[in-house]
Amino acid sequence: MTAELVDETAATDRDEVKRPKGQSELGRSWARFRRNKLAFGSLFFIGLLILVSIIAPLVAPYGYDDMDVTNRFAAPLSESHLLGTDQLGRDVFSRMLFSLRTALIIGFTAELLGLLVALIIGLWAGWKGGRIEGALMAVTDVMYCFPGYLFSVIMVVIMGRSIIAIILAIGIAGWVGQARLVRAQVLKIKNYDYVEASRSIGTSPVSIAVRHILPNAIAPMLVTVSFGIPGAIIAESGLALMGLGVAPPMPSWGGMIVEGYIYVLAHPHMIAAPLVLFGLTVLSFTWVGDGLRDAFDSSEEDHA
Amino acid sequence: MLGYMARRLVRMVLSLVAVSLITFVLLQMVPGSFSELSNAGSTIYGDVGMVDGGEAAVNQGDQRPAWQQYLSFMKGLVTWDMGPTYKYPQASVEELIGEAFPVSLTLAIPATLLTLVIAIPIGMLAAVKKDKLADYGSLFTLTTIQALPGYLFALLLVLIFSVGLNVLPVRGWKGPEYMIIPVIALAVQPTAVLARYVRSSMLEALRDEYVVAALAKGGTQRTVLIRHVLRNSMIPLVTVVGPIFAGLATGTVFVEVLLGIPGLGRLFSSAARQRDMPLLMGATMFFAIILMVMNLLVDIAYGLLDPRIRLEQSGNKGSRRAKRPGQPKVSTGMSTDSTETVVAIGGTRV
Numbered sequence: 080m081t082a083e084l085v086d087e088t089a090a091t092d093r094d095e096v097k098r099p100k101g102q103s104e105l106g107r108s109w110a111r112f113r114r115n116k117l118a119f120g121s122l123f124f125i126g127l128l129i130l131v132s133i134i135a136p137l138v139a140p141y142g143y144d145d146m147d148v149t150n151r152f153a154a155p156l157s158e159s160h161l162l163g164t165d166q167l168g169r170d171v172f173s174r175m176l177f178s179l180r181t182a183l184i185i186g187f188t189a190e191l192l193g194l195l196v197a198l199i200i201g202l203w204a205g206w207k208g209g210r211i212e213g214a215l216m217a218v219t220d221v222m223y224c225f226p227g228y229l230f231s232v233i234m235v236v237i238m239g240r241s242i243i244a245i246i247l248a249i250g251i252a253g254w255v256g257q258a259r260l261v262r263a264q265v266l267k268i269k270n271y272d273y274v275e276a277s278r279s280i281g282t283s284p285v286s287i288a289v290r291h292i293l294p295n296a297i298a299p300m301l302v303t304v305s306f307g308i309p310g311a312i313i314a315e316s317g318l319a320l321m322g323l324g325v326a327p328p329m330p331s332w333g334g335m336i337v338e339g340y341i342y343v344l345a346h347p348h349m350i351a352a353p354l355v356l357f358g359l360t361v362l363s364f365t366w367v368g369d370g371l372r373d374a375f376d377s378s379e380e381d382h383a
Numbered sequence: 384m385l386g387y388m389a390r391r392l393v394r395m396v397l398s399l400v401a402v403s404l405i406t407f408v409l410l411q412m413v414p415g416s417f418s419e420l421s422n423a424g425s426t427i428y429g430d431v432g433m434v435d436g437g438e439a440a441v442n443q444g445d446q447r448p449a450w451q452q453y454l455s456f457m458k459g460l461v462t463w464d465m466g467p468t469y470k471y472p473q474a475s476v477e478e479l480i481g482e483a484f485p486v487s488l489t490l491a492i493p494a495t496l497l498t499l500v501i502a503i504p505i506g507m508l509a510a511v512k513k514d515k516l517a518d519y520g521s522l523f524t525l526t527t528i529q530a531l532p533g534y535l536f537a538l539l540l541v542l543i544f545s546v547g548l549n550v551l552p553v554r555g556w557k558g559p560e561y562m563i564i565p566v567i568a569l570a571v572q573p574t575a576v577l578a579r580y581v582r583s584s585m586l587e588a589l590r591d592e593y594v595v596a597a598l599a600k601g602g603t604q605r606t607v608l609i610r611h612v613l614r615n616s617m618i619p620l621v622t623v624v625g626p627i628f629a630g631l632a633t634g635t636v637f638v639e640v641l642l643g644i645p646g647l648g649r650l651f652s653s654a655a656r657q658r659d660m661p662l663l664m665g666a667t668m669f670f671a672i673i674l675m676v677m678n679l680l681v682d683i684a685y686g687l688l689d690p691r692i693r694l695e696q697s698g699n700k701g702s703r704r705a706k707r708p709g710q711p712k713v714s715t716g717m718s719t720d721s722t723e724t725v726v727a728i729g730g731t732r733v
Binding site for chain 1: 398401402405406409410412413526527530531532534535538539541542545546553554636637640641651652655656658663667670671674
């Protein structure tokens, strides 16, 4: 699969570091990525977050819905509750972990859903051109004046507040920009000589798309995904902030923040903890995205 | 130029019709009418079902066929007379929007000004000190800030100034002191977007030949920077500042909801929670109109400021979307968007 990615001619005049012969483009990018300590650390942190969210029921000291009624508004570091409890006596630390789980599930699946739609339509539009391309551009034009969250809100109003509905709402709102990106990428790669060559020997469009164009579009797509996931997480907590997130009692950072905000003066611990984890999660994805972008971009151009 | 403006206007109207159709069709699919959810809706504690069946029957909603409803809505939108809302039968949609919009504007205008005042110097500094510590430091900080949503900064400010120092109010909308936290919180992310944009725009202007010429003629670095580079690199800024302002005037939902500010965003969010269709439809269209008008103004201003765009526009009449600089979406804060813009601008400048 990596065979297409080896680009010997380009390799000689790029990249300042000497590298062993035969290493793939992806391998070189990975080496560059690993040198970026912040990005690599963030990737490690994300791995940790995923692990924690998978085993959340085991790690969390309480269930997300367990109420310790005699112990409402417990302060952090109290004897039985690490980060205190909320207005119903629910353990903030446990709820924070389950929120992480909700956020990651929605973030990953919504982004992947959007990406899948974007890939299909973007590849098609970029390859075929003509009407489909015109239609895609028209849709993009319309979506530009239709803020993403607005669309998500209306979708949630239609489909209800199940986790699947929210994934669909966020994923659908996000595909347009990505489809444009795929299309731009396809248009670029389409004109490369080797694509021309394989077309001239009669390779079918589908196989060209899958074997030549897709592997070349992977790098920018990976970058988009790593920026798209925190975007979806932010969208999810935004929906929860408006009272349209996952249905309670399932916790979500947005919901915890709105509930905690009512008591913020007396009990700031209720929002402080989810806020920190939320911020760190979003940032670590962004830093990974930044690292990936720098790693794939071997030219020394400034990219603002 | 006139032909160009006319074409853009036609396209804008077509897009608006498309947006209204999409919204209308989507809202037709909403299960459960307002009457079923009367007195209730979605809250943070869950969907509250029907509480009072007898009274709810009064609010049957519109029983006419869908296309008639759509036409009467569009007529209402054009004549700015959209009738009563479900939730507040005594108030009309346009009254509620008319009340909420000034509130959002009083936040958006200072926030945009604050953005300009802070972002331009930072971006310039980063461009002039390119590849030095100041550049890397600010670039890193800016990307980091850009990734975080505005309401997160609002919460941080509340934790510091309201909870910690106890000098600013937590929520509400009663006086000037209630503006401080939302304005700063709203300005943070656009500042990061704009500063990065100023930086790359300046860098591009610095590479142009007229800069070399001006330096060769004996201009000091300072005068060249201010009189040549700054003036030329400010032109593309129009394309970013316009959408930033439009985004702030409409897209402040989360900050408004959180801080209890009675602006457009909160109006929209409560309409959505309560399934108040006339209000939801009206607010959505209002958002779309503002964003589109802003885009139109940006395109026209850009054409006026940079004759090259204008010439190119009249040059290839055949292609409908010849040169339109992409707009960065402020609300999502995805840095890929601004890169796209820079690329698009770069294309028009060559």
